[in-house]
Amino acid sequence: xxxxxxxSHVPADLVRxxxxxxxxxxxxxxxxxxxxxxxxxxxxxxxxxxxxVVTRYADIDHVLSNDKDFSSRxxxxxxxxxxxxxxxxxxxxxxxxxxxxxxxxxxxxxGALEQVATxxxxxxxxxxxxxxxxxFTGDFAxxxxxxxxMNLCELPREDTPYLIQLSDDIVRSADPMVQQAAFGKVxxxxxxxxxxxxxxxxxxxMVSAILHGxxxxxxxxTAEEALGLCALLIAGGLDTVASMLGFITLFLARNPAxxxxxxxxxxxxxxxxxEMMRRHHIANIARTVVRDMDYKGVHFKAGDIIMTPTSLxxxxxxxxxxxxxxxxxxxDKKHLVFGRGPHQCxxxxxxxxxxRVFLTEWLKRIPHFEVKAGDEPVIRSGKxxxxxxxxxxxxxx
Amino acid sequence: xxxxxxxxxxxxxxxxLGIPDAGISPGTRWEDVPEDWxxxxxxxPKSAFVMEEL
Numbered sequence: 001x002x003x004x005x006x007x008s009h010v011p012a013d014l015v016r017x018x019x020x021x022x023x024x025x026x027x028x029x030x031x032x033x034x035x036x037x038x039x040x041x042x043x044x045x046x047x048x049x050x051x052x053v054v055t056r057y058a059d060i061d062h063v064l065s066n067d068k069d070f071s072s073r074x075x076x077x078x079x080x081x082x083x084x085x086x087x088x089x090x091x092x093x094x095x096x097x098x099x100x101x102x103x104x105x106x107x108x109x110x111g112a113l114e115q116v117a118t119x120x121x122x123x124x125x126x127x128x129x130x131x132x133x134x135x136f137t138g139d140f141a142x143x144x145x146x147x148x149x150m151n152l153c154e155l156p157r158e159d160t161p162y163l164i165q166l167s168d169d170i171v172r173s174a175d176p177m178v179q180q181a182a183f184g185k186v187x188x189x190x191x192x193x194x195x196x197x198x199x200x201x202x203x204x205x206m207v208s209a210i211l212h213g214x215x216x217x218x219x220x221x222t223a224e225e226a227l228g229l230c231a232l233l234i235a236g237g238l239d240t241v242a243s244m245l246g247f248i249t250l251f252l253a254r255n256p257a258x259x260x261x262x263x264x265x266x267x268x269x270x271x272x273x274x275e276m277m278r279r280h281h282i283a284n285i286a287r288t289v290v291r292d293m294d295y296k297g298v299h300f301k302a303g304d305i306i307m308t309p310t311s312l313x314x315x316x317x318x319x320x321x322x323x324x325x326x327x328x329x330x331x332d333k334k335h336l337v338f339g340r341g342p343h344q345c346x347x348x349x350x351x352x353x354x355x356r357v358f359l360t361e362w363l364k365r366i367p368h369f370e371v372k373a374g375d376e377p378v379i380r381s382g383k384x385x386x387x388x389x390x391x392x393x394x395x396x397x
Numbered sequence: 398x399x400x401x402x403x404x405x406x407x408x409x410x411x412x413x414l415g416i417p418d419a420g421i422s423p424g425t426r427w428e429d430v431p432e433d434w435x436x437x438x439x440x441x442p443k444s445a446f447v448m449e450e451l
Contacts, residue, residue, distance in 0.1 A: 106447060107402050334440035338405060348405040
């Protein structure tokens with residue numbers, strides 16, 4: 001057991017030795033989390049500075065929806081050293097930042113990007129189709145979302161290889177120092193190149209909207225806040241979408257019968273996408289208790305961190321009968337993949353568009369594929385579950 | 398008759414069609430849809446919808 005002090009208000013029978021990032025040799029991140037359903041619905045772990053974990057869909061939904069009792073001041077485990085703009089703001093300031101970005105994420109705005117996503121998807125697939133195989137994360141999953149974000153921000157096309165490399169470090173490295181360095185370079189990229197250009201010549205892109213927008217009663221975002229939002233655009237829509245693409249693709253690679261359903265009936269893709277996402281929630285986020293309170297017989301103190309691992313929400317048999325089974329005809333399409341409440345993912349519709357386009361175009365061109373024989377995907381738990389390596393093969397004509 | 402779209406999942410509420418299975422008759426204006434109604438696809442409330450622009 002991790003040797004840190006258990007707070008005095010935590011009863012001993014609710015303490016568990018669970019480190020969410022240490023899969024302990026388990027290769028399936030969802031099995032890693034699922035075993036928690038054998039224990040109490042709410043427990044405390046001393047890892048990462050000590051935090052609660054709620055394990056049931058209903059409680060995860062409640063905590064995420066209830067920003068009056070559960071603040072986003074700290075929404076990761078471990079907590080971030082610096083406040084992350086938007087994600088870690090509450091109330092009116094959060095709403096102000098969100099309103100700067102919202103116009104770019106409406107279905108109408110994203111609809112205009114769908115052809116871009118389609119053309120990009122086809123282009124990427126055509127780049128490796130004849131090879132009979134690819135490393136899906138590096139060859140596809142990392143590239144599509146970053147290029148879409150670059151499009152939204154109108155970032156220079158010649159910077160694509162550089163940003164893809166940074167994305168690779170952010171998503172694939174197991175070393176937090178490498179990830180941190182990559183984030184630092186993202187900040188530097190915006191500070192040195194993009195912010196000066198958009199400050200001098202504002203356009204209709206998202207970066208200009210951030211730099212020239214008003215928040216908090218009429219002030220401009222601080223330099224730190226603006227950079228935080230720019231970095232969030234890169235990070236927020238990147239590893240999460242890349243990971244979801246990876247988990248969906250891995251599932252289809254291993255489940256030819258499910259794949260055949262989509263090949264026979266492509267109109268099933270939207271429902272199938274929701275169900276595959278449901279089975280593979282990505283984000284393991286957290287909230288901060290606002291005031292001393294009791295919840296379902298458990299006493300929380302102000303400042304306690306509560307992890308709301310959405311990984312578990314999708315696997316909860318109390319919510320989804322046969323939760324571990326993917327059923328494209330499951331009637332209940334609702335899930336917490338994009339969160340819930342005021343911080344529900346602003347990029348939900350964009351992510352859904354990207355994934356739907358991917359499934360449609362991939363299955364037209366590569367209907368039958370599998371994990372490369374003799375090789376294995378690399379899957380990690382984290383703030384976002386991720387597949388950092390996914391080798392696929394298929395027969396060529 | 399107008400259409401309203403969910404910002405999160407893209408579900409479209411068409412006033413002309415209503416949602417008869419949910420007890421919302423065709424022709425029911427958006428403002429008359431019950432305030433506790435949720436998006437049937439993603440479960441978000443009415444506040445998550447915007448009028449769809451053509």
